[in-house]
Amino acid sequence: MISVVILGTGNVAKHLFDVFWDIEEINVLQVLGRKKKKLAYFKEKVATSTDFSNIDNADIFLIAVSDDAVAEVAQFLNGKKGLVAHTSGGVPIAALGNESRKGVFYPLQSFSEGKPINLKKVPICIEAENKVDLKLLQELAQLVSLQVHEISSDQRKSIHLAAVFANNFTNHLFTIASEICTDNDLPFSILTPLIKETVEKLKYLAPIEAQTGPAIRSDVKTMESHINQLKNKNYQDIYSMLSKSIKEKHGQKL
Amino acid sequence: MISVVILGTGNVAKHLFDVFWDIEEINVLQVLGRKKKKLAYFKEKVATSTDFSNIDNADIFLIAVSDDAVAEVAQFLNGKKGLVAHTSGGVPIAALGNESRKGVFYPLQSFSEGKPINLKKVPICIEAENKVDLKLLQELAQLVSLQVHEISSDQRKSIHLAAVFANNFTNHLFTIASEICTDNDLPFSILTPLIKETVEKLKYLAPIEAQTGPAIRSDVKTMESHINQLKNKNYQDIYSMLSKSIKEKHGQKL
Numbered sequence: 001m002i003s004v005v006i007l008g009t010g011n012v013a014k015h016l017f018d019v020f021w022d023i024e025e026i027n028v029l030q031v032l033g034r035k036k037k038k039l040a041y042f043k044e045k046v047a048t049s050t051d052f053s054n055i056d057n058a059d060i061f062l063i064a065v066s067d068d069a070v071a072e073v074a075q076f077l078n079g080k081k082g083l084v085a086h087t088s089g090g091v092p093i094a095a096l097g098n099e100s101r102k103g104v105f106y107p108l109q110s111f112s113e114g115k116p117i118n119l120k121k122v123p124i125c126i127e128a129e130n131k132v133d134l135k136l137l138q139e140l141a142q143l144v145s146l147q148v149h150e151i152s153s154d155q156r157k158s159i160h161l162a163a164v165f166a167n168n169f170t171n172h173l174f175t176i177a178s179e180i181c182t183d184n185d186l187p188f189s190i191l192t193p194l195i196k197e198t199v200e201k202l203k204y205l206a207p208i209e210a211q212t213g214p215a216i217r218s219d220v221k222t223m224e225s226h227i228n229q230l231k232n233k234n235y236q237d238i239y240s241m242l243s244k245s246i247k248e249k250h251g252q253k254l
Numbered sequence: 255m256i257s258v259v260i261l262g263t264g265n266v267a268k269h270l271f272d273v274f275w276d277i278e279e280i281n282v283l284q285v286l287g288r289k290k291k292k293l294a295y296f297k298e299k300v301a302t303s304t305d306f307s308n309i310d311n312a313d314i315f316l317i318a319v320s321d322d323a324v325a326e327v328a329q330f331l332n333g334k335k336g337l338v339a340h341t342s343g344g345v346p347i348a349a350l351g352n353e354s355r356k357g358v359f360y361p362l363q364s365f366s367e368g369k370p371i372n373l374k375k376v377p378i379c380i381e382a383e384n385k386v387d388l389k390l391l392q393e394l395a396q397l398v399s400l401q402v403h404e405i406s407s408d409q410r411k412s413i414h415l416a417a418v419f420a421n422n423f424t425n426h427l428f429t430i431a432s433e434i435c436t437d438n439d440l441p442f443s444i445l446t447p448l449i450k451e452t453v454e455k456l457k458y459l460a461p462i463e464a465q466t467g468p469a470i471r472s473d474v475k476t477m478e479s480h481i482n483q484l485k486n487k488n489y490q491d492i493y494s495m496l497s498k499s500i501k502e503k504h505g506q507k508l
Contacts, residue, residue, distance in 0.1 A: 067476065090468075090476050109448055110466055115458055117451065123444050149444065158438035159445075161480050166431040166445045167452045168467030169496045170424050175461040175503065177420040184412040190377050190403065191413075191420045192456070194363055197371065198421045199453050202446070204369055207429040212364055213422030214344075222321065222344050226415050234499035241495050242423045245488035249429065 002026050002140055005056055005082075007073050008064035009033035011111040012087050014041060016064060019119045019144050021045060026143060030056045052076040060085060060140060062105060063096075071095045083133050089160035092153040093127055103128040103137050106156060107145075110167050119144045125151035125159065176235055208249070215243035216250050256280050256394055259310055259336075261327050262318035263287035265365040266341050268295060270318060273373045273398050275299060280397060284310045306330040314339060314394060316359060317350075325349045337387050343414035346407040347381055357382040357391050360410060361399075364421050373398045379405035379413065430489055462503070469497035470504050 004026060006013050013031070020026045031042040032049050039048040047056070055061070055076060063073050063086040070086045074096045077084045084096050085103035096102040104127040109117060124141040126148060128134040134150065141148040151159065174195070178188040201210045214222040223243055230236045258280060260267050267285070274280040285296040286303050293302040301310070309315070309330060317327050317340040324340045328350045331338045338350050339357035350356040358381040363371060378395040380402060382388040388404065395402040405413065428449070432442040455464045468476040477497055484490045 067473070090479075108444060110451055110455075112455060112459065112464065112466075115455060121447050123447060147444075147447075151440075155438050155440055157479075157483065158434055159440060161483050162431040162434040162440075162445060163448055164467055164480060164493075165427045165434070166449050168465070168469065168500070169427050169492075170449070170452055171455075171461050171464055171466075172496055172500050172503075173419045173423050173427070174456065175465065176499075177416040178461050180412055180416040180419070184409050186405075186409055186413060186416075188460075190362060190401075191416060193375050193377060193401075194417055195420050195424070195453055195456070197364055198424055199449055201364075201366060201369060201425075202428065202449070205366065206442075207425050207432050210366065210425055211422070211429065212366075212425075213418055215422065219321070225344075225411075226418060229412065229415050234495070234502060237495050238423075238492075238499060239418075241488070241491050242426055245430075245486075245492060246422070246426050248488060249426075 002060060002136070002143075003058040004028050004060050004062055004140075005058040006031045006062050006064060007033075007052075007055075007076075008062075008087075009035065009038035009041065010064065010066070011113055012107070013062075013064040014113075015111045015117060015119070016062065016087070016107070016144075017042060017046075023143050026140070029058050055080070058082045059136065060103075060105075062087060067091050071097065074100070083128070083136055085128075085137060089125075089156060089163065092157070093129070094153070101129070101133050103133050104151075104153070104156065105137055105141065106151070108159060108163065110163075120146050123147040123149055125149050125156055127151055127153060127156065173238075176238070211246060211250065213246070215246035218247065256314060256390070256397075257312040258282050258314050258316055258394070259312040260285045260316050260318060261287075261306075261309075261330075262316075262341075263289070263292035263295065264318060264320070265367055266361070267316075267318040268367075269365045269371060269373070270316065270341070270361070270398075271296060271300075277397050280394070283312050309334070312336050313390065314357075314359075316341060321345050325351065328354070337382070337390055339382075339391060343379075343410060343417065346411070347383070348407070355383070355387050357387050358405075358407070358410065359391055359395065360405070362413060362417065364417075374400050377401040377403055379403050379410055381405060381407060381410065427492075430486075430492070465500060465504065467500070469500035472501065 020028050030047045033039050061084045067088050067090050070091045084100040085105045106125040107122050109122040124145045126137040181188045274282050284301045287293050296302050315338045321342050321344050324345045338354040339359040360379040361376050363376040378399045380391040435442045
């Protein structure tokens, strides 16, 4: 049995809590948050508190707060015997300070309010400073996911950057595509099969092999016509910049 | 029974031929292409020819060639009684010339060699100049797909542009993410669950509602660190440009 205290009340905290709650081998003792209102989600099932100076003892303290707040929250755990781990992609393990046993338990996924996620398929990136702590995080991670990876702080920094391209920026391209559809009385859903196939193809081909479109064909006429169709200056710049990068990546002259 | 002649031997021609071949109500009479070698794929099942001056008569002539070649190939069909339709997203119906009955039969999907696609779920965008021709294209489209849309040339131009963002550009972002992984001894597959979730979310949320990441949070420190991690100048520009657009779209000051 692994006992856990969760510090934080956001989407990651909620998703982890829900998953932990259903696993017999994990005992969530307490959830802490600054705002009483945000603790409402947890308080029917588990002890909650806004008082960070009075935290229960546990095997693992999981800090699931915004990147900027990790170091500050970690200070409240100085002197605790348990392992202190944060859940952030972009924060190095060193941010947890000097005194405590330190670790990282980073679920590589984008969690949204009210959208359930099967954690079994989510890669959990773990890091610790010694074998005992690594083993403890591994145990916890394997209870919730089938994909557990030991990842250094430097690697995690790169994963976080790659995730911005693969998730945040991709989603913005979908936003632009959706806007183009709406402006022309077309349902965005008409693009769903194409978007699914874009991802489906990654099973068979590396993305660099799957590249198609006017930029890789150097189809200047189509590209010019596309840029003229776009009214938003940012979208024009994004179109030009991505086309330039595709062309150069695929070794064609501008 | 609808009789069809296919002009073209590329991915779209192959995929359509394979689907048509299995449907009893569609009779593919002939496939034409400039290069004999490319006709090999078809010649065991159907009559093939490199001679565009000697084309069989059919209900529908389907021109599945590169955008630039549509108008030229259409000229060989002058004087034919059947309906001449092209399969391109980016080409207006007018490119088919003046003499023949004209139409468009555009499957909104990205076809890759050797990767089978279930056409039933692919939106077919049809256009014609009169009701009789539209009905004929509708019949053909409904035999292969559950999603048939009547779409004007102007709308199709916009769909094509939206598709460049949703497919071509998205795929390039995956290429960049994959490169970052490889450069840091990480398997690109570690991002697969995140990428799948990015698309999965579109079922529940409009993309503009699903936006997350450093740009929308105006997390300047993380964005600067990310740009410094990127060595490729194009990737740096893409990062800055997309972040700027996300921020402005979501109404935050730079």
